[in-house]
Amino acid sequence: MLLRPDLPQWRRIRAESLPLRVVDAAAAARAAGDWRGAAALALCDVDVTFDPGRFGAEAVAALQDDLRHLSLDLLRWHLPRHRGGMSTLQPMVSAVLAPRAGADTAPLIRVRLPKSPTGPQRLQLTVTTMNDLDNERWYVAPRHTWDVRESAGVRAAWGGSAERMPFLTPDGLPLPPDFAGTDEAFETERIYRQLIAGDLVGAWHAAGIDVSAVETEALQRPSAPPTLPVGVAEEARAAAAAFGQDQVSTLYGASLRLTVADMTAEALDVSEYLEVPVRILTGSVPPDLALIAAGMQRPGDLHPLVREALFPSTMAEHGAPVPMSTAAPTRVRCQGVWHRVEVTGGALRLHGHDEEEQLRERMLRSLGGTSSGCYAVQAAWTTGTGRLPRALADQVREVKHRMQHGDTAWLLDGLTRGVIDPQMRDANGWSLLHLVMWVDFAQVLPVLLAAGVPVDARDRIGRTPLYLAVMNGGPPDLMRRLLAEGADPRAETVHGAYPAHVARSRQYWQDLAFVAEA
Known part of the structure; x- marks a missing residue:
């Protein structure tokens, strides 16, 4: 049994993560005490007010301290992703950044994930209570x-030790044959090898959780x-202690109710997630x-x-963003000969046709x-209906993915240099105006309207940019x-x-x- 997640999907996810230049800028803002500016760089909208009269001065001070050390770009890296093979965030769920204790009464930082996997991938940060x-x-x-003060904890959370991290090898095994590590690392290796052998129950028991009363499903x-x-087990104990609970449940990977005193598990129906409200992620x-490893x-x-x-001795350089190159x-075979088609000067150009x-x-x-040859390509490019040559289809895909992950600077650079055509459509018939909800629309919307993209552009089933938003x-x-x-609000x-x-x-x-009353 191989343990790998969907590697092509995760390769896309990591490729479309916040650019390292943005991560560096957010770190600089955070170091300067501007946690709100760091949040904005991480594509997070903040709605936070501090009310000592409601929570008490001590609780508000602890909340402010956590916010000063909050890295939302790091949180993005760890957030759950949509399980349908997409690269977007898991919708309709919130990450609660609980304090170490007293979370059942203290103010809580809540980071709301997007409403839809096809909607804007912005986060929303608010303060709430249990x-x-x-x-x-x-x-x-x-x-x-x-928490930037505790980010090194990922090493232990993933089964590492002070000596080294248990890496997967290309054949799916967790450690190379000549591995020599601590007892903790060998315990992690045993869990991995039991999973590879298909012994799910044994793996959970090795991890300190009694699942003997649970069906393997x-x-x-x-x-x-x-x-x-x-x-x-460690994460369950920490969450239970923070909220003063004796049970937690798991979300996504396994469906369990864990009693932390003896770390025993019961099966939990996914529809019963409200019964044990304190939850931890599994995967x-x-x-x-x-x-x-791959x-x-x-x-x-x-x-x-x-x-x-994971690699404290590795020095990895990263520099300025790589702009979109001219495709x-x-x-294209047209009228019995080969013609050149390319995006240049802000439009799809058909060479060989005046x-x-x-x-x-x-x-x-x-x-x-009906159209054929170059004109069929042009029709597919401007309507989304029909087939495109691979290079053009790849460009549509890249523009869409970059916009979906909020890369406004990259998009504007491409539009300014004329290597992105504002009239292009994807396979849904979505124009760039349909996708503008994913980026900084205040900058992009005027550019697209000035380029002649209709404000009520229709996709293949008649949806307008306003409808999609x-x-x-x-x-x-x-x-x-x-x-x-x-x-038109009634289109x-x-x-x-x-x-x-x-x-x-x-x-x-x-x-x-x-909108409803417009």
Whole structure:
């Protein structure tokens, strides 16, 4: 049994993480005492006020101290991802950054993950209490995943020791044959080897958790790698102690209720997650270990704090962002010969066809005619319907992924240099205006509108940029800007839905009355 997570998916996730230049800028802001600026760089919206009258001066002081040492870019690195093969964050869940004790009454830092896997990948930071979390899916984020003072704890959490980290080898084994380490590291190796042999129960027992009363189905999600129990007992005890509880439950990897006094487990139905509200994450082998073992990631690619914990002697340099290069021209078979097609000067250029011929082709297409050769490529590029040559399809994919992960500077650089065409569409028929909810729309929206992208551009089923923003938890200020630019709040899809109607059903997540009443 191989222990690896989905390596292609995680390779994309890591490639699309916050650029190291942004991580460095956030660290500089944090060192200067500007934790809010560091949060903004990590694509997190902050809504925090300090009320000593509600929580007491001592609790507020402890909260402020945690915020000064909070690395949201590090937390992003550790956040759960969507399980459908995407590279976006797991939606509709919150990470609670609990204090070491008294969390049942103290103010809690809550980081809300996005509403939708296809929506903006921004986080939301608020202060809350355990009582306010009654009907919400949340988990306790260990301090090594967000506190810069304790980030070195990732080494022990992943089964390491003072001597070395237990790395996976390309054949799926955790350690090289000549490994010589501490007793703790050998214990971790035993857990790994039992999982490889298919002995899930034995692996959990070796990790100090009695699962004898649990069916093995509760230890592993269907069609997923086995859940790795390394560090689960320690994390469960820490979460239980922080909240003054005697039980915690697990989220995602395994479905268990853990009693911390004797560390025994019972199966927990996923629909009963509110019954044991204090939850911890479980999952497969840490993807970074698996990627490094497979040669798909280098130590220098890791988040700097994770790299320092695992490879303290490794000095990895990273510099300025690599701008999008001009895509190489693509050859298209057209009218019996090969023509060049490329994005340059801010548009898809068809070499071998003059402007008069292209105008005639557009007129014929508007009358219902079909296109072939270069014109079929042009139609697919501007509508999303049809096949694109691989190089152009890769460019569409790269632009979409970069936008989805909030890389505004990269997008604006490409638009300015003319190597990104503002009229391009993806396979859904989404224009860049549909995707603008993912980036800093205040900078990008005027550029796209000036380039002639319609404010009510329709995708293949009639959804407009305003509709997608409402449906996927986009920024309300973006919706206001779209409405001010003339977006139609009653523009119907092929299914008869429209933005104002959808806004009324999304009030539980955002106050969208201004759209519903538009």
